[in-house]
Each structure stands twice: as C-alpha cells, then as structure tokens.
Amino acid sequence: MSEFPLPAAARVPVRKTYKLYLGGGFPRSESGRSYPVTSAEGEPLAHAALASRKDARDAVVAARRAFGPWAARTAYNRGQILYRVAEMMEGRRAQFVQETIDAEGLDTARAEEVVSAAVDRWVYYAGWTDKVAQVLGGTNPVSGPYDNRSVPEPTGVVAVLAPPESPLLGLVSVIAPVIATGNTAVVVASEPHPLPAVILAEALATSDLPGGVVNILTGRLAELAPPLASHADVNALDLTGAGERAAELEEAAATTLTRVLRPRPSPDWAAAPGLSRITPFLETKTVWHPVGI
C-alpha cells in the first residue's frame, strides 16, 4: 500500500537543461548565456545554450584532437559505430518523435517518418564507410613499370552549418557523411530549432563514438559561422545552412585555403543522398610503386 500518497500536483517537474556537446562532454556555454527556444507554433519549449566564439574555438580544438585516432580506425569499425548510432536513436525513438513534433510542427505519423528516415540515414552511411575506397579509389593505368594507386583520405576537421529548416533529418544527413570517412565535425545546429540536435548528441555520446568526433554547438549562426569559416585549423566548410551568408563565408574560408561545400539551396532531405556529401570531404592520395622487384 502507498504509505505517502502525494497529490499529483505536488511533484516538481524535472526539466532538462539543453547543453552543448563538446569533446564528448556536455558543457554549458563558457559564456554562461542561453536563448529561448519556441515550438513551431510559438510556444516556449526550453532555453538552449547560446554558444560563443570561444566555444567554437574549443570545439575545433576537440575535433582536431579526435581526428587522428578517428581517421586511423578501420573503415569497418567506423561503420560499426555509425550503425550503433542508428541503434541508439531507435531506442530513443519516442523522444526524437516528440522533439520533431515540437520543433517542426508535424503530426505524429509524419514525425515518425522523419525519425525513421534519420535512423536509416545512419545505416546508409554506415554501409558506405568501407566501400568508399573501392568506388572512389583504385589502380591507375600508367605508362611505366609502376603500380599506381589512388586512395581517398579524410580532409580533417569539417565545420558544418546544419540546415535550419530540418533540425533532425537534415542534421543527420550532414553529419553522417562527414564522419563516415574519418573526418571530425564541428556542427552549428539549427538556430530556431536546436533541441533535436541536443537529443542527437545524447545518442552519439552513448554510441561508442569517441569524444570530439562530433561537436555540436547551439546558438546564433551569425556569431559562430564567421570564426569557424576563417579558422586556420578548419580544413573544410559545409555551408548547407548558411543561407544568404554563404558568399561572405566562402570568401572568409578562402583566406585560409579551406575546402568549401556550397550546395544548392533547400535540398530534399528525404531523397537518397548518394555520394554527393561524401566526396567533397575527401582528399585523394596517389602513390607510385615500382613493380617487378
């Protein structure tokens, strides 16, 4: 029997603090700032951390530290880990569905579809990890007694501006191809709808994904994107969510010879992605080897 019956109203709700995901941990912004997030209907949902330029810099440091070991893992192992992310998302399906309903204003059936597509996208890129080298690399015919091979290698630290209009499926669609080939990512989440990104970070943190491979910042694009674009230790920049700032950011990236992906506006996130997001973040290494020794 219940010894201490409490009236339902007496329980204090336990609210979640939405924080950043940096180097495998969940810190608040070093600036201590946060900003209010509303649902698609304008209802207040929560306060998300408002990342500062310093957080962006710390994220690049964490991503750089994680890059060597992550790129050195076997492609097969990276595939296992990406598949594990899909497993973890599936386990938190209800939470992802609810966040998607709140953020995008979808009905439940449609939100279920979005979450399923996001989970399937991890599986899709998990399959690509150990096949990229066969498709994009190979033996080159040369006129000499040499074995000449090209292999794709990861570019390095990639700054990703996630699409604001698709806070879950779009986010997964830009992160997964970057890390599948061994890059590490600093991601600026959707500015109006950052909460699904924080939930995704919690799935990533429990997926055997080494800390620092994905770093997620929530905050103002206008504040975070310029320092990332001009940062000399960022090797590539994905301008998917840059909107009308794309040109100016591309210019800033040019000063430090950063690779830039500037896709056409508003891609269809439900469509099959192919290799279009994998190839921009690869470098081709070609080796000549004498044969017949």
Add this chain to the structure above:
Amino acid sequence: MPDTAPAPGLPRSTDNASLRAFLHGLPGVDEVGARARAAALATRSLKTTAKAHAIDLAIRMVDLTTLEGADTPGKVRALSAKARRPDPDDRAVPQVAAVCVYPDLVPVAVDALRGSPVAVASVATAFPAGRAPLEAKLADTRQAVADGADEIDMVIDRGAFLAGDYRKVHEEIAAVREACARPGGEPAHLKVILETGELATYDNVRRASWLAMLAGADFIKTSTGKVSPAATLPVTLVMLEAVRDFRAATGRQVGVKPAGGIRTTKDALRHLVLVNETTGPDWLDPSWFRLGASSLLNDLLMQRTRLATGTYPGPDHYTLD
C-alpha cells in the same frame, strides 16, 4: 645572505633546531582560503590591449624547456632558434627569457644562442630525483657553469626535507650556490626546485620556500615537471606570499618560477594576475617571474596572432618543438 646579520625573527644559525623552530613557527597556510583565493583570481579576464600586453610579457617570461631522455643536439638547436625568434613571420614577437636543458646539452645551447640575450638555463644536481651524493651534484653544477650556463635549476633533497633534516637541505643549497660561482663574473643564477607535488602540504611548501631563500636561492621554482601535480595556482600563490614576506623581512627580492602543466595562454595569464595581486607589479618582470614550459609558447603565439589578425590560427602553422 650568510654575510648579513639575520633580521629579527630569522633563524640565528643553520643548525637543525634553529631552522626547525623558525620554519615550524611560520604561520600555517589556510588551505581552503588559498584555493578559494586562487580560484577567485582565476576568474579575472584580460581583454584586447591588456591581453596583448600580457601575452607579450608572458612570452618574455618563458623558460623554453626540453627535458627528455630523447633530447638531441638537433632538438636543442631547433629550440634555441625558436627562442631567438619565436614567430618567424612576425619580428615584433619578443624573445623568450631562457632555454632550459639538461647539463650535457649546455654547450650546444650556448653555441646556438651566442650573441642573443636569451639565457641558457641548465637543470643540475641529479635532476629530477636529486638522489645522488653531494659530490656528484656539485660536479654536475660546476660542469654546467663551466660550459656556460647562466642559470642553474637545482632540485632539493625532498627526502631530507620530509624527514625534517632541514640543515642538510640548507647546506646542500648553499654548497650548490658556491658551485655556481664564475671566476671573474657574476655567479650563475640559482633556481631552487621545491617539487611541490612531493611535499604533500601547503605548509611544507611555505617552509621549503623560506628554507631555500634563507640558503641563498635567487629563484624558487615549483616543480621539475616530472611529477604530477606540478605548478598549480594555489601552490604558486603560497610561494609568491613567501617571496613577498621574505623581502619585507630581509630586503632581498627572490624570483618565482612555476613550471610544469602550464600549457595554455589562459593558464599563463592567470599566473600573471596572481603575481600582480599577491606581490605587486615589482615581480611582473622576466627577472623576477618565469614560466617553465614547452608547449605554452605555441599557444601564446597562436593567441597573439588571433589578436593581431582576428583569425584563429591552427597549430599546423607552428613548429612542434
């Protein structure tokens, strides 16, 4: 020190009983207070022009250090080149205070730094453990001085200190001090490493600081860098208080050198704030405060570039050693 009359309150002689009575008569350190004070000062932030000034000061205070078993003459020459011109792209970057190497590599460093104001510091006295006969320690020191070292970083005998044999520690420091003499010139500067990570309490840090200063140290240094924890802010705070009080009691100014574990610009600036707030600006000079570090210099250079250009630089653009 030994040829001046002891100030009131200082030990009358250097036998164990007098030293013990004096060192144990020093006020105890409020551990919680020291930690809280250091933590509170660590929240101060320096911005824009003040930060630019502080970064340049920190660069001038760096003792660029390489103390690895794998050190080669080539590495020491590379480090010396970096000490002379920390950022080859920018001539406005000041030079560091000194290069710190093992005694056998002193001739290489002296050769590489000839004609520059960068000093050569050498660890000595069986660094880092200090477990060797006194004669070996003195020979170690004399050789380094003869080879041209401007500064000697000696380690104290922590075993003797912890056992309460203060006289032995005192005599050893005084003997090494004599071994620092250079015929026809100023003696080499003596820095005394307390290895605070092995001293267990802040009270011991305070006592060891006073003991080293009484024995004639020109500088007191936190650690070898081989023991963790190395230089922490509260330890540096206790040592700064000791040099401040020592100058008040004797009129002689002694420098402080935290070493080990200072890797970022933020760490370095926190130490500068601590100096300014504890001893005052008299110590904010490379003659009286040094930072023993190796990777710190690159971070200082990166922050300097960031302030100057507005763009975050990457570590790929700086030399590794």
